[in-house]
Amino acid sequence: MPTAKVVFATITGNNEDCADIITEALEDLGVEVDQSEISQTDAAEFKDYDINVVVPYTYDEGNLPEEGLDFFADLQELDLSGKVFGVAGSGDVFYEEFYCVAVDKFNQAFQRTGATQGAENVKINLAPESEEDLDKLDSFASELLNSFNK
């Protein structure tokens, strides 16, 4: 059975909701998933899973979650060749050019690890509530698994 690690950062719950939806979608596809909050997670745990996912919020005009800075630094030092990764996250379109910048930053960090990007970045405006949001997150999960199975 393929395994996945889903790591989220949240203040008001939107990114935890996104992570919950991704975890449930992966589980429905037969993946064994471990989900955890970023400040409670060692980036090196990604080495133990086939599919690695980060779901961060963006704050203060394009900044990473403060409690995820160590995780972010450690992630870039890892060798995750052979693993599949994906990044999804909730931000607020009100912030225009800074919309979900943390998603792009985590994507860049993963690129340095040698892991393979398994799905395009997903950006959700505020809470993942619309049919379109749910479809995007479900497709994200199935694309990750398909990439792993290739």
Ligand SMILES: Cc1cc2nc3c(=O)[nH]c(=O)nc-3n(C[C@H](O)[C@H](O)[C@H](O)COP(=O)(O)O)c2cc1C
């Ligand atoms: C002070 C402040 C700064 C923010 N800055 C950004 C930003 O630069 N880019 C963005 O996309 N969203 C920004 N947001 C919006 C949050 O990322 C958005 O509300 C997100 O859904 C919060 O996720 P959470 O519920 O998981 O904490 C900001 C929100 C606050 C309160």
